Amino acid sequence: MHQILLNIAIYLTAAIIVVTLSKRLGFGSVLGYLVAGTLLGPYVLGFVGDPESILHFAEFGVVIMLFLIGLELKPHKLWSLRRAILGIGGAQVVLTAALLSGVLVALGVAWRESLLIGLALALSSTAIVLQTLEERGILNSGVGQNTFAVLLFQDIAVIPMLAVIPLLAVSGGDGAAAAGHGNLLANLPEYLQALVMLGVIAGIILVGRYLLRPVFRVVADANLPELFTGFVLLIVVAVTLGMMAIGLSPALGAFIAGVVLAESEFRHEIEADLNPFKGLLMGLFFLSVGAGINYPLLAESPLIIAGCVVGLMLVKFLVLKLVGNLFGFNPSERTLFGISLAQGGEFAFVISATALSLSALSAARAEMLNLVVAMSMVGTTLLFMAFDQWKKRAPHTAPNYDTPPFSPLGGVIIAGYGRFGQIIGRLLTSQNVPITILDSSPGQVDLVRRFGNQVFYGDASRHSLLEQAGAKQARLLVVAVDNAAKALEIVDTAQHHFPALQIVCRAVDRNHAYQLMQHKVTAIRRETFHSALKLGEDALLALGQSAEDAARHTQLFGEHDQHTLETLAEVWGDEKRYGVAVHQNLDNLRRVLEVDRSESSRR
Incomplete structure (x- = not known):
């Protein structure tokens, strides 16, 4: 021995x-x-x-x-x-x-x-x-x-x-x-x-x-x-x-x-x-x-x-x-x-x-x-x-090697296939985009598999699993897991080992969105923001605002909030500067809404 x-x-x-x-x-x-x-x-x-x-x-x-x-x-x-x-x-x-x-x-x-x-x-x-x-x-x-x-x-x-x-x-x-x-x-x-x-x-x-x-x-x-x-x-x-x-x-x-x-x-x-x-x-x-x-x-x-x-x-x-x-x-x-x-x-x-x-x-x-x-x-x-x-x-005699638009392993990898990931998956499938699904829940994998989806069990933050799922050939990685720390792990792994891979991410909250923005991923969507915004518009309608006013106020608020998110991301981590920036953005929002109300009253 x-x-x-x-x-x-x-x-x-x-x-x-x-x-x-x-x-x-x-x-x-x-x-x-x-x-x-x-x-x-x-x-x-x-x-x-x-x-x-x-x-x-x-x-x-x-x-x-x-x-x-x-x-x-x-x-x-x-x-x-x-x-x-x-x-x-x-x-x-x-x-x-x-x-x-x-x-x-x-x-x-x-x-x-x-x-x-x-x-x-x-x-x-x-x-x-x-x-x-x-x-x-x-x-x-x-x-x-x-x-x-x-x-x-x-x-x-x-x-x-x-x-x-x-x-x-x-x-x-x-x-x-x-x-x-x-x-x-x-x-x-x-x-x-x-x-x-x-x-x-x-x-x-x-x-x-x-x-x-x-x-x-x-x-x-x-x-x-x-x-x-x-x-x-x-x-x-x-x-x-x-x-x-x-x-x-x-x-x-x-x-x-x-x-x-x-x-x-x-x-x-x-x-x-x-x-x-x-x-x-x-x-x-x-x-x-x-x-x-x-x-x-x-x-x-x-x-x-x-x-x-x-x-x-x-x-x-x-x-x-x-x-x-x-x-x-x-x-x-x-x-x-x-x-x-x-x-x-x-x-x-x-x-x-x-x-x-x-x-x-x-x-x-x-x-x-x-x-x-x-x-x-x-x-x-x-x-x-x-x-x-x-x-x-003799470059003129060399063959022209074309890479197919989608690899046989799939055009898009979706990491996490709960309620959020399923909506994305169904949309992509409706457009005939091939998807490969990774999920760490055996029960969810078994359930999704019954409907004929190509889904595999595993931890998507592992480099070896992403490679087996076709990350080298894939066009896009969708990170749809509901755990902020795990999502960041997946992004870190993907960016380190597959730098050419585009990444779009689900953000579970505002702090998570800041972290993802620092990673410079392709796109970020906060999981509750847009649905909450639309429900807020419905609330304004129920309170008696016209459909036009409710839609305009909702749009103004949404645009301002997105601008605020991008602005605050630059100072996130510096408590003092972050606090000052938050108050400044709240004041800006009040002024925007006051201007909008005064313009509405003159119409």
Whole structure:
């Protein structure tokens, strides 16, 4: 335990330094983790001699990633991208895997290993590609969305790839024996094993659909964020243990559980809670992979490794160009599409480690595979840098990337959906403006959801939840919560992390309005002011004033009060100046009303 904790401490220290430097240099976080792991591993500095001890723990990050991928796969999203996912994604994976496997067989590699390596190398790096496209502002362009669809298909394809590895394992190997260790079904007939496995998968689906949602409501009602996070982690751990106990991939179980919960109103909160764990564990995973890569192999056979890396990227680039041509991409889009997905992906490490443990892949092949994938990731960053230089020299040939007016995640986010927020939501919906609703009351979320609204449970003051709700792509954030302190928290978070996002706010009282004005939000409306003003107009009518006089007096008072609010906001916080300004504004109001009365009497 002491050694594991020491290893983790060393890894985290290196990650903070190297990954930060890597991000500053524009190489991305995944590459930084791999480099940090390499420096610390047994082949360079030797601070960590047993990366396997960290790798086994960090593999839980892969399980969490698959769970989160499942959460993203809502039916309507899949349907809107069906052509790109199944057509473009399917063509890319099948053609790439077939071509690479064929080349390896022709070079004398056994067909089982050739197929596994071909499948692993057909995948690309979701982390590197999405981050790179987002940094360049083209993720929402046509080619960006098609690239995302291919990555989505690849993420789904990982599941059957992991499932097929045991079928390709060499029977009687140590890995196969290890795989059977702890399998509660090992002594059962094969047909019973299959029935139990199907039963467990069906159980995950049924429990997720009918039991977890009410339990989530009970946990959320406790209003303890740490309890909610603990329950989410418990679900993932329980599914992992259950799948391991019957000899199935934990990633498969986590993926299924995620898909089942994709329609849950708690989806965004679950994502926000798990993302830090996923990021940390995936970082440790990449560090461990970097530490385990056999760099002496690179020194021994640099030309062979370089040839493999260039060959991999060239084959994938040509396949992607072909697929892009078949699906109507223009030349510039085909080039960017090919560069984006030409590298090997992080799941190649997962497939390599799994295949090695099951004796489906030899240690030498696994080390070569990991090294080639890591080098291809370096190559991709260099290709993107070259592509950027090419665009600068030939700007007229660069594609025009258009961002859609509304992101798929929604044009407006409404934080707080009580009586105030509902009126705003209904108005926006009547104008066909897509809205995403966030509310921290499980009961309110459940009630609003029954009417077909896209509403999610969570605390909108959390940066991670706003990001999951689409704050980067949204046009507007409406802060309609009834708690002044919480509203200010939401505004602070949104302005800090999403400075381009417009914000309109509900002010619960005058002091709250002053605070919001200091934050310079787009617009502020006091929650009771306008309704009270209109009721005051009705009172004047009831007291005998004409409709014209009542409306004019009400308008004068409203305009003066708004002017007063803006004036007093400048001195709010200075008690002495504020008191003087209040008296001056009251005197001004009396004079305005006296002038109005005298003018009315002369009419």
